[in-house]
Amino acid sequence: xxxxxxxxLGAACVFVLPALANNxxxxxxxxxxxxxxxxxxxxxxxxxxxxxxxxxxxQSLLQQIHSLxxxxxxxxxxxxxxxxxxxxxxARGVSVRVLRGSEPEYVRVVLxxxxxxxxxxxxVPKFLxxxxxxxxxxxxxxTTLGNNSFSIGLLSNGDDLLExxxxxxxxxxxxxxGSDKVNFALTFEDYHEEWNRATLEAAxxxxxxxxxxxxxxxxxxxxxVSRDLAFTAGVSMESMQPETAGEPDKSANSVTGTVRxxxxxxxxxLNQALDASYNVRAANRNLGSDFVYTRHKVKAQYTVAHNxxxxxxxxxxxxxxxxxPMFERFALGDSSTLRGWDKFNLDPLGATRVxxxxxxxxxxxxxxxxxxxxxxDRGERAEPKQSVGVGLEGNLGFLxxxxxxxxxxxPLNQGHxxxxxxxxxxx
Amino acid sequence: MRVSNxxxxxxxxxxxxxxxxxxxxxxxxxxxTRLHDGVSVPFDFQLTLFSGTRETPFRxxxxxxxxxxxxxxxxxxxxxxxxxxxxxLSASDVENFCLQNLTVSAAGVPPGNRMWVRLEIRAQDSPxxxxxxxxxxxxxxxxxxxxGRPPRNSQHWMLDSTAFRMExxxx
Numbered sequence: 310x311x312x313x314x315x316x317x318l319g320a321a322c323v324f325v326l327p328a329l330a331n332n333x334x335x336x337x338x339x340x341x342x343x344x345x346x347x348x349x350x351x352x353x354x355x356x357x358x359x360x361x362x363x364x365x366x367x368q369s370l371l372q373q374i375h376s377l378x379x380x381x382x383x384x385x386x387x388x389x390x391x392x393x394x395x396x397x398x399x400a401r402g403v404s405v406r407v408l409r410g411s412e413p414e415y416v417r418v419v420l421x422x423x424x425x426x427x428x429x430x431x432x433v434p435k436f437l438x439x440x441x442x443x444x445x446x447x448x449x450x451x452t453t454l455g456n457n458s459f460s461i462g463l464l465s466n467g468d469d470l471l472e473x474x475x476x477x478x479x480x481x482x483x484x485x486x487g488s489d490k491v492n493f494a495l496t497f498e499d500y501h502e503e504w505n506r507a508t509l510e511a512a513x514x515x516x517x518x519x520x521x522x523x524x525x526x527x528x529x530x531x532x533x534v535s536r537d538l539a540f541t542a543g544v545s546m547e548s549m550q551p552e553t554a555g556e557p558d559k560s561a562n563s564v565t566g567t568v569r570x571x572x573x574x575x576x577x578x579l580n581q582a583l584d585a586s587y588n589v590r591a592a593n594r595n596l597g598s599d600f601v602y603t604r605h606k607v608k609a610q611y612t613v614a615h616n617x618x619x620x621x622x623x624x625x626x627x628x629x630x631x632x633x634p635m636f637e638r639f640a641l642g643d644s645s646t647l648r649g650w651d652k653f654n655l656d657p658l659g660a661t662r663v664x665x666x667x668x669x670x671x672x673x674x675x676x677x678x679x680x681x682x683x684x685x686d687r688g689e690r691a692e693p694k695q696s697v698g699v700g701l702e703g704n705l706g707f708l709x710x711x712x713x714x715x716x717x718x719x720p721l722n723q724g725h726x727x728x729x730x731x732x733x734x735x736x
Numbered sequence: 737m738r739v740s741n742x743x744x745x746x747x748x749x750x751x752x753x754x755x756x757x758x759x760x761x762x763x764x765x766x767x768x769t770r771l772h773d774g775v776s777v778p779f780d781f782q783l784t785l786f787s788g789t790r791e792t793p794f795r796x797x798x799x800x801x802x803x804x805x806x807x808x809x810x811x812x813x814x815x816x817x818x819x820x821x822x823x824x825l826s827a828s829d830v831e832n833f834c835l836q837n838l839t840v841s842a843a844g845v846p847p848g849n850r851m852w853v854r855l856e857i858r859a860q861d862s863p864x865x866x867x868x869x870x871x872x873x874x875x876x877x878x879x880x881x882x883x884g885r886p887p888r889n890s891q892h893w894m895l896d897s898t899a900f901r902m903e904x905x906x907x
Contacts, residue, residue, distance in 0.1 A: 345776050345802035346802075346813075405774075408774065408807065414808070
């Protein structure tokens with residue numbers, strides 16, 4: 310009954326709100342306006358992007374621009390392009406101006422990016438309810454001054470790790486540090502931990518596994534090697550206050566490195582995207598760390614879309630060599646991995662090895678998914694688990710992807726059906 | 737924008753009522769700037785007929801006209817979303833065309849009843865001028881954008897006629 314109530318509420322959000330959002334005044338859609346524009350008989354001579362100071366547009370956007378040059382003026386396509394640029398450069402907006410071209414029958418298009426000199430915004434990057442984990446919520450305030458942005462976030466997250474961590478984080482980011490290809494970020498985090506009963510029982514007589522709070526300072530430099538490839542290097546200095554009174558604080562100081570690759574291929578029938586990353590964190594005594602370990606994690610996702618059909622295939626794997634603190638250990642069974650399972654039933658202390666994959670099919674607002682994965686420790690045998698699920702997602706068109714998402718997931722081969730329910734946005 | 741009621745003239749065409757407003761120029765200000773920028777601007781018209789009392793509308797007509805400005809010929813094009821369209825017009829020609837194609841039926845109004853007509857014109861933000869904001873999650877900016885849209889994006893004119901009877905109007 311509880312699930313049914315959430316289902317009805319979610320369905321109302323998914324079906325009714327988009328209808329309201331779309332009912333903003335143009336009964337005939339953009340085509341009527343496009344045909345009505347007398348300038349649509351003229352050929353586009355050039356498209357300029359004005360106000361573009363410290364960023365470059367992606368290959369796909371440049372291709373979109375090139376495809377419109379030399380063609381008849383298409384207001385609908387220009388609107389779509391302006392929105393895509395605004396989204397990519399995170400501008401306040403992009404306005405369209407059409408001017409006379411250098412010859413009769415030709416026009417020039419100017420897209421003006423409105424960045425604003427300073428910007429303040431409050432956002433909710435993550436908000437969800439999970440039937441096993443409870444609530445997870447994060448709020449963030451960000452102010453941007455030119456190339457500098459400052460943000461402060463408040464959160465309580467019971468989804469990402471085996472611990473529920475609550476507290477605040479603050480970050481400073483500087484784009485184009487000396488070069489357009491280099492970005493700098495400095496993050497500070499201060500969290501208090503809560504442990505699940507299953508984790509406390511599993512830790513048993515070895516409570517030094519656990520800590521009551523942790524702080525992290527993490528400077529990073531990101532090098533944009535190409536449009537598709539970025540490399541990040543940094544240092545993470547994490548200190549933990551143990552649960553046991555009288556114990557000294559412990560530290561996990563590590564050097565970090567991440568390689569990210571993103572490729573989008575847009576075709577006439579199929580749109581494809583590939584995201585891949587590799588992350589390594591290495592802590593050793595030379596950095597003053599009490600924990601000595603190396604943590605590797607790879608992640609890849611391939612998406613292919615055709616009309617309203619979309620298929621996503623994802624994989625992630627990881628391994629820890631040495632003894633890592635709890636926040637580094639791997640777990641499956643949350644809102645994005647092995648969704649039919651409770652992570653505290655699978656391994657309440659986490660593990661040093663992980664491998665999981667998932668296939669999601671989406672059609673319009675509907676989605677169905679299959680997850681498989683295993684967590685285990687070195688020397689143990691991996692026992693893969695599987696789950697399947699269905700869900701609904703809705704986009705109002707102004708908040709971003711997965712604005713509202715709700716899903717039921719069921720574990721397979723468990724002997725009994727105990728579904729997991731997830732509802733929220735941006736997860 | 738409210739204009740005194742002497743600015744709205746009502747004309748009878750059989751059972752229909754048509755209006756003219758020679759002192760209203762909706763092709764001006766921000767909408768005209770957008771038109772000169774080569775984008776099309778939709779204008780929503782509403783003509784409301786009140787009968788007997790000025791509180792309850794008797795009948796209402798809603799029309800949308802999309803106007804654009806030819807950058808090379810320096811003339812306007814207007815298109816009614818249901819059919820008629822004209823090109824090579826001046827600004828005043830466009831204003832007249834819109835009002836000429838806007839009628840409200842007075843059929844069924846009891847003889848001798850006092851009537852009033854209200855004309856409302858609203859210039860909408862065109863799709864080309866729309867801004868896109870897509871921060872992840874619910875953000876203050878996007879909510880302000882959503883809920884603040886009507887007052888920011890539209891210009892509005894409203895005119896009321898004086899009271900009249902059907903018998904007062906010539907065919």
